[in-house]
Amino acid sequence: MYCINLMPVFYPLSLASSMHFAEKSVFDAFWACMIYLTKVKYPRMKKSFLTLLALSIPAMATEAPPAIPDGPVTYDSVSYQDPMAGADYVFDEPSTPMAAAPAPITASSSSESKGYININAFSSNYQVRGMGVTDFMSSNGYSSIEGSMIVGNRNLFNKGVYQRISAEGGVIWGAASVLGDCPMFTASYALGKEIFPNFTVELGYTARYGGLEGAMARFENGAPHRFAQDLNLTLAFNDRQKGFFGSAVWGLGFQGLTGHYFDLELGYRFTDVIGTGNFGADLELSAGVSASFGYWGAGVEGVDAYRLKAALPLYTASGTMGRDAKFQVAPWVQMSTSGSNDSKIDRTAGGTGVVDHFQFTVGLDVGWRF
Numbered sequence: 001m002y003c004i005n006l007m008p009v010f011y012p013l014s015l016a017s018s019m020h021f022a023e024k025s026v027f028d029a030f031w032a033c034m035i036y037l038t039k040v041k042y043p044r045m046k047k048s049f050l051t052l053l054a055l056s057i058p059a060m061a062t063e064a065p066p067a068i069p070d071g072p073v074t075y076d077s078v079s080y081q082d083p084m085a086g087a088d089y090v091f092d093e094p095s096t097p098m099a100a101a102p103a104p105i106t107a108s109s110s111s112e113s114k115g116y117i118n119i120n121a122f123s124s125n126y127q128v129r130g131m132g133v134t135d136f137m138s139s140n141g142y143s144s145i146e147g148s149m150i151v152g153n154r155n156l157f158n159k160g161v162y163q164r165i166s167a168e169g170g171v172i173w174g175a176a177s178v179l180g181d182c183p184m185f186t187a188s189y190a191l192g193k194e195i196f197p198n199f200t201v202e203l204g205y206t207a208r209y210g211g212l213e214g215a216m217a218r219f220e221n222g223a224p225h226r227f228a229q230d231l232n233l234t235l236a237f238n239d240r241q242k243g244f245f246g247s248a249v250w251g252l253g254f255q256g257l258t259g260h261y262f263d264l265e266l267g268y269r270f271t272d273v274i275g276t277g278n279f280g281a282d283l284e285l286s287a288g289v290s291a292s293f294g295y296w297g298a299g300v301e302g303v304d305a306y307r308l309k310a311a312l313p314l315y316t317a318s319g320t321m322g323r324d325a326k327f328q329v330a331p332w333v334q335m336s337t338s339g340s341n342d343s344k345i346d347r348t349a350g351g352t353g354v355v356d357h358f359q360f361t362v363g364l365d366v367g368w369r370f
Contacts, residue, residue: 115149123363129290130307132359144170217256228256259294297348303339328367
């Protein structure tokens with residue numbers, strides 16, 4: 001009995017593994033026959049067979065070229081990445097110069113900037129949270145300068161809390177009027193946090209000197225000076241991308257004037273209502289209401305005033321003014337009407353006619369953000 005060594009069979013068969021199915025079948029049968037003849041029937045053919053095998057292995061090991069696909073050839077993705085530099089090549093297409101487009105409004109956090117300075121260059125009437133004051137109290141309008149700044153880091157207590165300090169100084173024009181003989185000053189400190197993008201909450205303290213609140217504290221409530229203090233909670237929202245903005249303020253007076261006051265404002269910003277070359281303007285429309293409960297005196301509870309306001313923030317297409325620029329200019333107009341508290345406040349003030357029932361006010365704000 002002969003013992004057939006099958007290794008010479010499997011080796012050439014493995015070399016032909018890259019061939020197509022039909023080709024592999026022919027080679028399998030050929031090599032099986034050759035191995036049987038040389039090992040069993042005709043051993044003397046072994047030398048000739050090995051020579052033939054040595055010459056045929058390179059031919060069998062050569063892979064046939066792939067078939068050319070039918071139909072159109074498509075390329076899903078082409079990469080121009082430089083393997084040495086680890087970065088993609090950038091090919092700049094030639095382009096023709098185009099006119100400057102209006103500066104886009106970028107989505108930004110409401111507390112992104114550190115602060116601002118706003119100058120109310122002139123307001124034709126002096127008002128407190130939209131409540132107009134009569135000419136007897138303020139005859140020639142009002143001007144002020146206000147500044148606000150976030151100080152220190154914005155992660156107090158590791159909770160993302162920031163500190164804000166604010167101050168405002170103003171002049172009520174008309175020295176002959178009751179309020180015109182005394183300048184106004186307000187200072188405040190607040191802790192705030194951005195709860196959601198563009199939505200902030202601030203809890204603060206405010207000291208007020210002069211103005212209607214100082215006069216009411218001094219002459220009607222018996223305070224030693226024209227001075228009042230309160231704690232306040234402010235919720236503010238300003239989505240510069242979608243255009244919605246608003247605020248809600250609650251205050252609690254504890255010295256000079258005691259009681260609660262509220263102020264609510266909601267608005268929407270329309271973009272590009274005016275566009276002339278490099279200059280343009282947006283339009284901000286807002287509505288507000290203020291109320292108080294015991295703040296102006298005992299028994300004074302209800303709505304202080306309603307107001308409608310239209311502002312026209314100006315901008316340049318080059319980005320030097322308005323929108324996200326540092327320099328801001330906005331003329332505005334406002335209509336306000338008194339609420340149910342008008343006669344109550346007048347009675348508290350001895351019937352001197354403090355609150356104006358209807359006012360149409362024009363003004364101009366100039367600001368700088370940093």
